[in-house]
Amino acid sequence: MTSSSKGPVALITGAGSGIGLACARRFAAAGYRLALLDIDPKAVEAACAALRDSGTEALPFVGSVADETAVESAVDAAEQDLGPIELLINSAGVASNKPTFELSLADWERVVSINLTGTFLVSRIVGAKMAARSRGVILNLGSMFGTVAAPRRAGYCGTKAGVDMLGRVLAIEWAEHGIRVNTIAPGYVRTPFVDDLIAEGRMDEPALLGRTPLKRMAAPEEIADLAIFLASDAAAFITGQTIGIDGGWTAYGYV
Template identity: 40%
Template sequence: MKTALITGGAKGIGLAISQELMRDGWNVVITGRDEHAIDSAVAGLTTGPGKAVGKVMDVRDRASIDAVLAEVRDEFDSLDSLINCAGVIIRDESEVLSEADWETVIDTDLSGVFRCSQAAFADLEKAEGATIVNVGSIAGSVGIAGRAGYTAAKAGLEGLTRTLGLEWANRDIRVNAVAPGWTRTEMVAGGIKDGRLSEAALTARIPQKRLAEPHEIATVVKFLMSSDSSYITGQTITVDGGITINGNT
């Protein structure tokens, strides 16, 4: 039975990915910073033939990543897939964005992906047909005012995906990314709730006229983990209801 480790797996898109994988018979290692959120995520999963476990792990801290990977090695036969989904967003205009906020976003959303991928390499290399799927964003290919750190990190993630895909293609590890558009999770709901984002204004610009649901991102991640995508590596698939192809005025 195959095992996947999901960073930021307790909520939102990461939780939807964990749920999809459970249904498909994977063992799922849900990781994140908040033990309570992880425990309730594991308890809330629809069970499948695989095993679900939760582990506290901060993608900014290599020691915590190494400790979790050691536990995975003890508890499971192999690590077959790493899903880099953990992410934060800090909104501020560039002229006032603090260096600390810039660093937090880059360290989590970009360096965290490199750190986890590098740490997991030896385990993934031992597995047959291993995969890494990075959760990027449409912010990796378009500018978004007030999101300097986030857009830089997500653009960097696409470059990193290409290079890791290239470096590890002959080590039997495929590395791809999914770039979601606006998706109904806490990250977006928080902005709608406090008035920084307007759902009506967002959906007016999306050709499919609605936000994505987390499972619509998760199914594409699952495709990139499966043998159905066995000849795809280094690519980023955009899943955005058409917003980035909308050149209409």
């Protein structure tokens, strides 16, 4: 994307930790000014404080991506303080790992509201502003589990498959408005959350690494590196795509 004299503006959801935070750091290093939205006030405040210490203009916003009023307020305030949002990264999401017979309606509605409805809401609100300026890039965080199925993940697989298709629809609908939309589909990523699951015995690391052709998990920074490419003018003819970054997991057809 073409930078202004002050640097382009990006809004990143779920930016208090994990992939969202890695993206914030990577885009800060590339000269972006950042609006970070997260449900955790302490995490997003700490993220912005660290970014400001490194010389990046970063503003924290607290709210759920499933709350239309909160999203509208954050977007309006971000554009008033920083300027037009040129890049949106929909990174906010929650896991859901439970046998389907035990998956309550409340469990289902929670993962749908954040992973799918949240992506839709933020995209629609920011996309309308981008369309008025005939320029913008939207990157959604999907998952390899939006492509391949896994047991105990009906809510997660269902919503990530929905994010994949939502991105394709928006890409072809909004192309005439100068907006590119792509989805990044990571495999297992070594985040603090994943480290905690491994430490608690709730995730079988040797089995996961054994199933992954590259025999390791991704680093959050590798997801951010893909995002920086897709946001750049080097990717100007790429839209409506879901790009896997899973160490070969979805290509591997054997158990």
